[in-house]
Amino acid sequence: MSETNYLELRKITKVYPNGVIANEDVNMVLQRGEIHALMGENGAGKTTLMKILFGIEQPTSGEIYLEGQKIEIHNPLDAISKKIGMVHQHFMMDENLTVTENVILGMEPTKGLSLDTKKAREMTMEIAKKYNFKITPDKRVMDLSVGQKQKVEILKALIRGAQLLILDEPTAVLTPQETEELFEQLKILRDEGHTIIFISHKLNEVKHICSRATVLRGGKSVGSHDLKDISLAELSKLMVGRDVVREIEKQKAKPGDAVLEVKNLKVLNDELVQVVNDVSFKLRKGEILGIVGVEGNGQRQLIDCVTGLESEYQGEILIDGKVCAHSNGVKQRRDAGLNHIPEDRLTYGVIANATLLENLISNTYDKKENNKGIFMDDKKNSDRVTDLISRFQIKTDSKHTLVRMLSGGNMQKVVAAREMSTDMSILVADQPTRGIDVGTESFIHDRLVEMRDKGVAVLLVSADINEVMELSDSLIVFYEGEITAYFPDASKVTEEELGLYMLGLKKMKDEEIAEVAK
Amino acid sequence: MTTKKVTEHSQDELRSQIMRIEFFFEFLRTVLSIVIALGIVLVIVAFITDDPLKAIQTLLMGPLKSVRVFGNVIELAIPLTFCGLAITVIFSSNRFNMAADGAFFVGGLAGACAALAVPDAPFMVKLFVGLSAGFGTGMIIGLIPALLNRFFGAWELITSLMMNYAYGFFVRYVLNRVIRNKDSISIESHPFNVDMGKLFTGTRIHYGLIIVLVLAVLVYVFMYKTRWGYALRVTGKSEKYATYSGIKTGIVILGAQVMGAAIAGLGGAVEMFGLYQTFRWTASQGYGFDGIIISTLARNNPLFVPISAFFLSYLRIGADVLNRSSDIPAELMSAIQAVIILLIAAKAFLSGYKQKAIVKQSQKFAAQGGEAE
Numbered sequence: 001m002s003e004t005n006y007l008e009l010r011k012i013t014k015v016y017p018n019g020v021i022a023n024e025d026v027n028m029v030l031q032r033g034e035i036h037a038l039m040g041e042n043g044a045g046k047t048t049l050m051k052i053l054f055g056i057e058q059p060t061s062g063e064i065y066l067e068g069q070k071i072e073i074h075n076p077l078d079a080i081s082k083k084i085g086m087v088h089q090h091f092m093m094d095e096n097l098t099v100t101e102n103v104i105l106g107m108e109p110t111k112g113l114s115l116d117t118k119k120a121r122e123m124t125m126e127i128a129k130k131y132n133f134k135i136t137p138d139k140r141v142m143d144l145s146v147g148q149k150q151k152v153e154i155l156k157a158l159i160r161g162a163q164l165l166i167l168d169e170p171t172a173v174l175t176p177q178e179t180e181e182l183f184e185q186l187k188i189l190r191d192e193g194h195t196i197i198f199i200s201h202k203l204n205e206v207k208h209i210c211s212r213a214t215v216l217r218g219g220k221s222v223g224s225h226d227l228k229d230i231s232l233a234e235l236s237k238l239m240v241g242r243d244v245v246r247e248i249e250k251q252k253a254k255p256g257d258a259v260l261e262v263k264n265l266k267v268l269n270d271e272l273v274q275v276v277n278d279v280s281f282k283l284r285k286g287e288i289l290g291i292v293g294v295e296g297n298g299q300r301q302l303i304d305c306v307t308g309l310e311s312e313y314q315g316e317i318l319i320d321g322k323v324c325a326h327s328n329g330v331k332q333r334r335d336a337g338l339n340h341i342p343e344d345r346l347t348y349g350v351i352a353n354a355t356l357l358e359n360l361i362s363n364t365y366d367k368k369e370n371n372k373g374i375f376m377d378d379k380k381n382s383d384r385v386t387d388l389i390s391r392f393q394i395k396t397d398s399k400h401t402l403v404r405m406l407s408g409g410n411m412q413k414v415v416a417a418r419e420m421s422t423d424m425s426i427l428v429a430d431q432p433t434r435g436i437d438v439g440t441e442s443f444i445h446d447r448l449v450e451m452r453d454k455g456v457a458v459l460l461v462s463a464d465i466n467e468v469m470e471l472s473d474s475l476i477v478f479y480e481g482e483i484t485a486y487f488p489d490a491s492k493v494t495e496e497e498l499g500l501y502m503l504g505l506k507k508m509k510d511e512e513i514a515e516v517a518k
Numbered sequence: 519m520t521t522k523k524v525t526e527h528s529q530d531e532l533r534s535q536i537m538r539i540e541f542f543f544e545f546l547r548t549v550l551s552i553v554i555a556l557g558i559v560l561v562i563v564a565f566i567t568d569d570p571l572k573a574i575q576t577l578l579m580g581p582l583k584s585v586r587v588f589g590n591v592i593e594l595a596i597p598l599t600f601c602g603l604a605i606t607v608i609f610s611s612n613r614f615n616m617a618a619d620g621a622f623f624v625g626g627l628a629g630a631c632a633a634l635a636v637p638d639a640p641f642m643v644k645l646f647v648g649l650s651a652g653f654g655t656g657m658i659i660g661l662i663p664a665l666l667n668r669f670f671g672a673w674e675l676i677t678s679l680m681m682n683y684a685y686g687f688f689v690r691y692v693l694n695r696v697i698r699n700k701d702s703i704s705i706e707s708h709p710f711n712v713d714m715g716k717l718f719t720g721t722r723i724h725y726g727l728i729i730v731l732v733l734a735v736l737v738y739v740f741m742y743k744t745r746w747g748y749a750l751r752v753t754g755k756s757e758k759y760a761t762y763s764g765i766k767t768g769i770v771i772l773g774a775q776v777m778g779a780a781i782a783g784l785g786g787a788v789e790m791f792g793l794y795q796t797f798r799w800t801a802s803q804g805y806g807f808d809g810i811i812i813s814t815l816a817r818n819n820p821l822f823v824p825i826s827a828f829f830l831s832y833l834r835i836g837a838d839v840l841n842r843s844s845d846i847p848a849e850l851m852s853a854i855q856a857v858i859i860l861l862i863a864a865k866a867f868l869s870g871y872k873q874k875a876i877v878k879q880s881q882k883f884a885a886q887g888g889e890a891e
């Protein structure tokens with residue numbers, strides 16, 4: 001290119017306060033109007049690099065050039081004034097405020113001394129319309145689906161005039177439809193001259209939407225590539241440093257007796273709407289049962305009841321034929337052999353302000369074999385944690401590091417390691433590989449299949465429909481709080497067919513659905 | 519395989535070097551905070567007296583003036599440690615129940631009343647009954663705000679502070695109407711005849727010192743070495759996560775508040791039997807609130823609580839001596855305390871230098887091939 005580069009990062013190095021070198025002499029060049037992928041394994045330093053660009057972290061050394069000018073970005077306000085916007089891996093919004101309030105936060109139009117609500121709403125609608133975003137300006141953010149939340153985050157950046165948009169794993173939480181929608185919007189933005197940095201672990205998405213990619217490995221940049229010239233296999237080899245096999249190998253399931261039984265489950269939400277409506281099914285030993293459905297059709301509430309997090313429900317949940325308690329029911333279910341990888345890793349999956357060790361022993365600390373009389377067996381706990389860290393390839397400098405200092409994918413590995421490593425009869429795996437890189441993803445998939453083969457019953461939920469279809473032995477579809485389809489053999493279903501059920505365009509006969517409760 | 523071992527090993531080494539740097543800066547920061555705070559005092563004092571250096575000297579060295587005065591430091595550190603431990607336990611459940619203050623106060627009364635109720639019992643029985651009464655009273659006082667929160671959602675901070683106010687009236691009522699010695703000219707109870715005895719002659723340091731040091735170790739062991747302590751720490755850090763892990767958070771939170779306040783209640787009774795012959799408190803000593811400062815300074819580690827209690831006590835006694843030997847008001851001490859505590863608690867202080875030291879170490883290490891694959 002003859003013209004000057006839009007943005008250039010030169011020899012960026014970042015050493016965190018605890019001594020971790022997250023970036024080392026990283027170079028990255030962006031042209032105006034491109035969608036540029038930033039790729040790398042979990043903990044490679046992608047988020048760190050972007051935080052530096054957005055002024056959240058300060059580089060230890062290195063330079064940033066914007067349109068040929070050397071700039072310094074001391075804080076996010078600086079970044080915004082230079083027309084840089086960022087949507088974080090873990091959203092940063094006030095969940096109690098409405099969409100409008102979040103979008104205009106910090107730049108509120110005023111009338112005299114008070115907020116001009118009408119104007120604020122107009123501004124929000126205007127920008128949403130300009131970029132063809134469908135949003136509900138008066139809804140509280142906590143009532144939105146993740147996909148909608150993400151749109152709000154993007155709007156927040158756009159309304160502040162962002163020309164460069166950093167999206168840190170935007171699709172990790174999206175369903176395929178939502179991803180498709182997002183891509184359409186990104187293309188519009190690109191065509192308008194916006195530049196976008198796109199972080200994702202999903203190679204085909206990257207290939208689909210991006211023109212060039214910069215790859216990080218172990219904190220160093222290993223080059224930028226035109227995506228036209230490089231195959232997916234080559235790309236993943238660049239990231240990991242070895243060939244990655246992504247095929248899930250599995251034999252046909254040999255399901256045994258039912259271990260989990262859900263009988264006539266009904267749940268009302270806070271607005272007294274019936275979100276789960278008379279759902280019954282059985283989960284059998286040695287089987288992976290996948291739940292698919294567009295988000296917000298009651299799957300969340302179902303999982304919360306099954307795992308005991310939600311106590312307000314009607315109907316019965318049985319493990320090994322024994323009815324589970326409604327309130328304070330988590331312990332009982334865990335003791336009965338139910339493990340749970342929760343969807344929201346920051347709220348339920350980890351304690352960010354505790355060490356890896358403290359996080360990794362929370363489901364075993366009270367077991368007899370891990371205690372000596374009244375004392376915890378520190379050595380045993382510590383050995384176990386060391387083993388988990390190496391087996392699940394959690395990238396950390398020590399087991400005494402706080403979990404909040406881990407990269408997003410590594411936090412997820414902490415959750416997976418803990419919940420997949422004890423004896424259990426049921427595993428509820430809700431988005432088990434969210435934000436995890438390709439290498440570790442296949443490791444976790446293999447483990448899931450292996451556990452199934454050992455007789456564990458797995459209830460799988462994932463926004464990634466390909467993941468559910470590939471892993472599951474049988475499938476149920478959720479639509480408006482009901483099971484609308486049951487496929488005893490998941491390999492016989494096509495994505496199109498599932499789509500029809502997911503959107504409520506088709507529904508099986510009651511007898512067919514009732515099979516799942518037999 | 520061998521290369522991997524080497525990497526792991528050097529990672530550990532880097533880690534321990536970094537920990538050394540962190541420790542060094544923590545130490546440096548504490549010392550510097552104190553020096554800076556004293557500098558500020560020096561300036562203030564210079565305005566008030568003609569001989570500021572002498573004043574500073576009295577403040578710093580005053581407590582070492584005589585065995586008796588130094589004894590006062592230890593003597594004051596005992597109740598402060600009790601309350602510091604109480605607050606450490608309560609706050610680790612992430613509930614800001616201020617019951618410790620009321621518990622200490624009423625615990626003293628309960629100890630005295632219990633001893634008065636069994637006037638003819640042998641000494642050990644009386645002591646045991648009295649200490650148990652203090653402990654039990656503390657439990658109840660901690661339980662009230664906890665229950666109000668559990669069933670009505672009332673905020674512990676508010677209810678406990680309000681209750682502390684009510685306890686003042688309660689104690690004065692009991693003292694005046696129930697246990698007051700009508701023959702005495704001052705407001706006090708009959709003698710309860712439980713004297714724990716002094717540890718060292720020439721001082722008033724009593725056996726409460728032993729009790730509280732043992733207690734500090736016990737609290738530490740409980741919080742960091744047992745599964746119940748683990749459950750408590752997890753609950754305090756994230757209630758949602760604790761629920762998800764199957765911890766019965768309701769009981770844990772309640773338990774921490776009850777146990778914490780019980781420690782304060784016990785402290786009240788120990789204080790009573792260690793220092794007094796008759797009950798004569800008409801107002802709270804306020805040690806419960808000092809407990810917050812102490813617990814913060816100790817970084818919520820029970821083992822550091824006695825040390826930070828000693829530190830605070832030393833400052834107090836120094837101010838006391840200074841106050842008696844000059845025209846400087848003891849209230850000035852409150853200001854100095856505030857400065858020192860602010861500086862110690864402020865994480866950012868010196869953190870820039872710390873960061874630079876760590877970065878240097880880490881990069882030097884990487885250059886040596888510590889990161890080699």
Ligand SMILES: Nc1ncnc2c1ncn2[C@@H]1O[C@H](COP(=O)(O)OP(=O)(O)OP(=O)(O)O)[C@@H](O)[C@H]1O
Nearest residue numbers: 016022042043044045046047048405406407408409
């Ligand atoms: N605040 C922090 N303090 C210390 N170390 C940190 C901190 N944040 C990140 N790290 C470390 O820096 C490294 C890079 O982390 P980063 O979050 O940039 O990875 P990432 O490439 O975004 O990974 P992921 O794909 O998992 O999101 C990791 O080893 C991580 O543990």
Ligand SMILES: [Mg+2]
Nearest residue numbers: 047089407408
């Ligand atoms: Mg990241």
